[in-house]
Amino acid sequence: MNIRSLLISLFSILPALLLCAQQKPQSLADAELPSLLAIYKDFHTHPELSGHEERSSAIVAKELKAAGCDVTERVGKYDKTGLTCFGVVGVMKNGAGPTVLVRSDLDALPVHEETGLTYASTVTTKNDEGKEVSVAHACGHDIHMSTLIGTARALAKLKDQWHGTIIFIGQPAEEAIGGARAMLKDGLYTRWPKPDYALALHDDSEIATGKIGITEGYAFANVDSVDVTVHGIGGHGAHPETTKDPIVLSAQIINAWQTIASRENNPIDPVVVTVGSIHGGAKHNIIPDEVKMQLTVRTYKKEVREKVLAAIARIAKDCATAFGLPTDKLPEVHVLQAEFDPATYNNPDLTKRVAASLKTALGNDNVVQKDPSMGAEDFSEYSLPNHSIPALMFTVGAVDPAKVAESKKTGVSLPSLHSSKFAPVPEPTIRTGIVGMTTAVLELMKK
Numbered sequence: 001m002n003i004r005s006l007l008i009s010l011f012s013i014l015p016a017l018l019l020c021a022q023q024k025p026q027s028l029a030d031a032e033l034p035s036l037l038a039i040y041k042d043f044h045t046h047p048e049l050s051g052h053e054e055r056s057s058a059i060v061a062k063e064l065k066a067a068g069c070d071v072t073e074r075v076g077k078y079d080k081t082g083l084t085c086f087g088v089v090g091v092m093k094n095g096a097g098p099t100v101l102v103r104s105d106l107d108a109l110p111v112h113e114e115t116g117l118t119y120a121s122t123v124t125t126k127n128d129e130g131k132e133v134s135v136a137h138a139c140g141h142d143i144h145m146s147t148l149i150g151t152a153r154a155l156a157k158l159k160d161q162w163h164g165t166i167i168f169i170g171q172p173a174e175e176a177i178g179g180a181r182a183m184l185k186d187g188l189y190t191r192w193p194k195p196d197y198a199l200a201l202h203d204d205s206e207i208a209t210g211k212i213g214i215t216e217g218y219a220f221a222n223v224d225s226v227d228v229t230v231h232g233i234g235g236h237g238a239h240p241e242t243t244k245d246p247i248v249l250s251a252q253i254i255n256a257w258q259t260i261a262s263r264e265n266n267p268i269d270p271v272v273v274t275v276g277s278i279h280g281g282a283k284h285n286i287i288p289d290e291v292k293m294q295l296t297v298r299t300y301k302k303e304v305r306e307k308v309l310a311a312i313a314r315i316a317k318d319c320a321t322a323f324g325l326p327t328d329k330l331p332e333v334h335v336l337q338a339e340f341d342p343a344t345y346n347n348p349d350l351t352k353r354v355a356a357s358l359k360t361a362l363g364n365d366n367v368v369q370k371d372p373s374m375g376a377e378d379f380s381e382y383s384l385p386n387h388s389i390p391a392l393m394f395t396v397g398a399v400d401p402a403k404v405a406e407s408k409k410t411g412v413s414l415p416s417l418h419s420s421k422f423a424p425v426p427e428p429t430i431r432t433g434i435v436g437m438t439t440a441v442l443e444l445m446k447k
Helices: 003-023 025-045 054-066 142-154 178-186 246-264 302-322 348-362 378-383 401-410 426-445
Strands: 070-075 087-094 099-105 124-126 132-134 163-169 198-206 210-214 217-222 222-231 271-282 290-299 332-335 344-346 367-369 391-399
Touching: 025 054, 025 142, 025 378, 025 426, 054 070, 054 087, 054 142, 054 163, 054 222, 070 367, 087 142, 087 178, 099 142, 099 378, 099 426, 124 163, 132 401, 142 163, 142 246, 142 391, 142 426, 163 178, 163 426, 178 290, 198 246, 198 332, 198 348, 198 378, 198 401, 198 426, 210 290, 222 302, 246 290, 302 332, 344 348, 344 391, 348 367, 348 391, 378 391, 391 426
Parallel strands: 099 163, 099 198, 198 391, 210 367
Antiparallel strands: 070 087, 087 163, 124 132, 210 391, 217 344, 222 290, 222 332, 271 290
């Protein structure tokens, strides 16, 4: 082989050699795992309720600063006055290019942990109503925080492979009182660059570790809380003919509400109307004057949501009219706008693009289709009401593969998110989360 041919051969393989020489998310995740596992166990042992994430947010802020981010703490303004919002914003810049938001939530749940882990939470505290409650990371937000920190560390070492601005978010109060909305209200998209894309992940209690779940389109539902007061005319339980019994009326209304999904709604559009609480009366032989109910309503589409909420009020009032109640005693129906969570919509083009990169990084068999959920997730707020910011939330398997296989074999369900017994396997879950999120960011910001 002459010198000219040799040079041509060397130049032809040079790109491949350079690619091999580049650091990979997998090796960086492996290197960070020991310290991240210690951070994870610390988060797990010291959970904090929604609106009280002072310690957790401080750790996230400290670690983002150490990774090279410009960090601002206590970002957010709640609608309820007197509360401190412990939102964290960490900005990592690397020249001109796209802006990508990467979000983790911070809060834990009022759950008594029963996992038996050596680092299980034993924390108790008083909630906002003054009631003593146990606290645990039963939804895996400790996994999310650890993964966010690991992703920031990895991307700081991969700046030769991306350009632009990454906005890392430590968001409080995902489980309650609207942490995402509070951060947006405090100028998240005006004080810092408005993102071109928004990304998040969630640990998954149904998928084996090492795998990522992808849902295209609607992933989580619109969630409305509705309070209903059914009035009646009370009296002695021995003489119901002299009363208008609101308990009987409430039973009729509840049954009638079930026809919203089965007879008023297109069956291809999911609808859930659940009465989660009903209270009326104080003694065996007294027919009360009123019954109070609390509903959760789940939908995906805006127009379906509006139709269902209108039907709830209409049916309640029509049943009361048919029951013989005067207009001044018709049911009161209140939709709690402050508790509304919009549906999480995974932009199809973004989802396909990221899924392809994840399959390359993790293997085709490790990226699986995930069915939509009627659960709630306020990550949807970051894409804005018209979904003008393409967003994607994917899930990360958190369960020992042997336990997943056993569950499928026996039909016995695994502990779900929010269960007192939910215990993700931390090392492989955090590793896959870092590899997945870092890969997604690199795909969107690659040079």
